[in-house]
Amino acid sequence: MWTWYHKLSSPKWFYQLSGQWLPWIACAAVLFLGTGLVMALAYAPADYQQGNSFRIMYIHVPSAILAQSCYMMMAVAGGIVLIWRIKLAEMVLKCIAPFGASITFLALVTGGIWGYPTWGTWWVWDARGTSMLILLFLYFGVIALQSAINNTSGAARACALLSLVGLVNIPIIKYSVEWWNTLHQPATFKLTEKPSMPMEMWLPLLIMVVAFYLVFTVVLIMRVRNEILEREYKTNWVRKLIDPSADRSIKSSVKNGGE
């Protein structure tokens, strides 16, 4: 377990392995997203109260779930950065934040679009909406902190600290609809209970949730691979990757006095 952990945390090893996985995960993401969208828009029946406007749920719910999962993953990466100082975790932390911010924004916007015809308002300062907005600002904070500090590992540690502090917001988002009176309805999916809708409605939703996770994985892997190349460009294996005749060019660049 520990050797595997250390192996995976080596950027080179991760780069090679993720390169093999990426096409498969990307194919699965396209497949799930396509199936999910067709099922959600064409096969799922309209709701008895809301008619077709409830279909925005198939974007809203997966993006809201993913927004929170992304944050938890970012905080876990942050913990690893603080405790073990692993470079790969620094990169993951940096790469999740912009995606998390976008998906949180998507959840907020689709929530507003859904709220207008059903509730009668774009926005209300209830506990669910407000805690989601705080999540968006936490992501913004991590992005800003990352770009404000020049020192790479210093920036990573600052971001790690912020993401761990913000972790307390996740249970607040999750239970906001149970602890307080809100305009927002209770959770659509609960792990412990049967879904509160028929199969032809929840199956597309489940597929969409899986699709969103797959898209996230693809985007994250691509971004981390980019980050690895950028940070490790001085190492031999990256040079060889870019230019197979790199052995010679390194020697010549050393002769010419550096990079």
Add this chain to the structure above:
Amino acid sequence: MNAIHKKRLIIVCVGVVAFAAAAGLVLFALNENINLFYSPTQVAEGEAPVNKRIRVGGMVATGSVQREPDSLKVLFVVTDYENNLTIHYDRVLPDLFREGQGIVATGKLDQNGQFRASEVLAKHDENYMPPEVSDMLEKRGVDATGTTAKP
């Protein structure tokens, strides 16, 4: 895992737990302010201030909606199945407003304990179903919304 990692792990865990506890206490103290609305029971018990802009929420009682034929004025009762509250409203109601559905109204409580709303928002629950299913439920005499409604 060597000693320094163990030490850092403990520091991080203690930090997260301490921060979560602090946030929990703050939220507990702010409890009343985070609630979006007062329930009819809270209003009946006098917790809601009179003549101040507040929100109340509850289920629209079945059979309680009375509309004036030549204006938008409407009068209905919201309930949490313990207490009732009469609401007056004279603007356009949202599409999802119907008897047995939840609403949240913004407005002021008057001296007679009735609520003058300036905005009514419709709540919906997490129970989605196709129209055929709700028709079927209704035929069997089960109220599609009433059975699942939370007080």
